[in-house]
Amino acid sequence: MKNKKPRDIRKRVFEYSLRAIKLYQSLQEGKDSVGWIISKQYLRSATAIGANMEEAQAGESRKDFIHKCSIALKEGRESLYWLRLLAESGIIAKERITPLIAETEELVAVIAKIIINTKKKK
Secondary structure: OOOOOOOOHHHHHHHHHHHHHHHHHHHHHOOOHHHHHHHHHHHHHHHHHHHHHHHHHOOOOHHHHHHHHHHHHHHHHHHHHHHHHHHHOOOOOHHHHHHHHHHHHHHHHHHHHHHHHHHHOO
16 A cells, blocks of 8 residues: 555654645745745644644653643644635645645644543543
């Protein structure tokens, strides 16, 4: 299977961060001030997902793990906002950004499930 997504969430968010960097770089070439600002916001939130998931792995307690995952979840939702804004404003073609939006939605769902499952464990 080509394009099979890694099951390890840390690998998956790392690859997602790399795609975010590429999108950011492509929007920087355009020198459009609005696109430049929004792409910076997106880059910050998108890469923060992975950073927080990495921090969660070193959590000092289950509560700390959940907290870091919750921050990653919030960053994922913020990333979705910036991607939708880029698409709906016409700064970037919807066809180009739709796969990234879908991947972000999947990551948000996976992280939410991790939080739910961790909270259920006693």
